[in-house]
Amino acid sequence: MTGLLQAWSGGDAQALDQLAPLVQRELREMARRMLSSERQAVGWQPTDLVQESYVRLLDWHAVHWQNRAHFFATAAGMMRRVLVDAARARQAAKRGQGAEGLSLDSVEVAAPAPGVDIVALNDALAELAMLDPRPSQVVELRFFGGFSVEETAEALDVSVRTVINDWNTARAWLHHTLAKRGRL
Numbered sequence: 001m002t003g004l005l006q007a008w009s010g011g012d013a014q015a016l017d018q019l020a021p022l023v024q025r026e027l028r029e030m031a032r033r034m035l036s037s038e039r040q041a042v043g044w045q046p047t048d049l050v051q052e053s054y055v056r057l058l059d060w061h062a063v064h065w066q067n068r069a070h071f072f073a074t075a076a077g078m079m080r081r082v083l084v085d086a087a088r089a090r091q092a093a094k095r096g097q098g099a100e101g102l103s104l105d106s107v108e109v110a111a112p113a114p115g116v117d118i119v120a121l122n123d124a125l126a127e128l129a130m131l132d133p134r135p136s137q138v139v140e141l142r143f144f145g146g147f148s149v150e151e152t153a154e155a156l157d158v159s160v161r162t163v164i165n166d167w168n169t170a171r172a173w174l175h176h177t178l179a180k181r182g183r184l
Contacts, residue, residue, distance in 0.1 A: 005065035016058075027054070027075055033146040034079055044086070053078040069155035073137075076145025084122040091119065120183035124174050135170035138163055 001022055007015035031046035031053075056078050065071050129136035134156065141147040141155055142163075153163045 001071075002065075002067045005067070005071055009064045023071070023075075024050070026072065030072070030076060030146050031079060034076075034083070034144055037143070044083070049079055049082060052082045056082065069151060072145060072147070072151075073141050073155045076147070077140055080118075080122065080140060080144045083118050087119045117178075117183050120178055120181065121174070124177045124181075124183075127177070128170060128173055132169075134158070134162075135166040135173070138166040139170045139174065142167060 001019070004015045004019040004022070008019060027050045028046045031049040035044055035046060035049060053075060057075065063074070125136050125139060128139075137156060138152055141152045142149070147155065149160055149163050149167070152167075153160045156163070158166075
């Protein structure tokens with residue numbers, strides 16, 4: 001697979017044709033895991049997410065794929081961006097589309113169902129990445145990509161212990177940050 005990825009990076013269209021069937025199943029499984037944990041991804045099917053992500057990946061012409069782990073890490077990040085873009089579009093569509101103003105005192109609102117707000121998580125991850133990029137990458141690979149600790153260590157070229165430490169640090173930081181903002 002690494003050879004095909006590198007050939008594709010070099011502009012070999014036939015390599016892409018050979019690569020596509022090899023990665024489809026894993027991309028679909030990654031998308032399924034991602035969508036099962038995302039309450040705001042209503043209406044998305046794994047195949048839809050894979051196709052949209054794949055189209056965006058095809059537009060990246062200057063990527064030099066290092067190996068399988070690099071490709072799937074990038075695909076996980078692309079899937080996250082697709083879902084974040086869709087969530088932002090939904091939120092924008094909800095604001096001010098001819099809705100009549102209401103007083104909040106006259107409306108009873110139930111608490112939202114538990115789950116992850118992908119836009120809030122994306123914003124918090126971006127903030128974490130500015131403070132310390134590697135824990136943010138660990139979350140992206142493990143949470144969004146469904147990577148195991150070992151696969152994450154391989155993709156980032158660090159030890160398993162480092163991934164575990166970064167994972168625990170990132171989870172605690174994200175929980176604190178999202179709770180402080182009322183987004184948890």
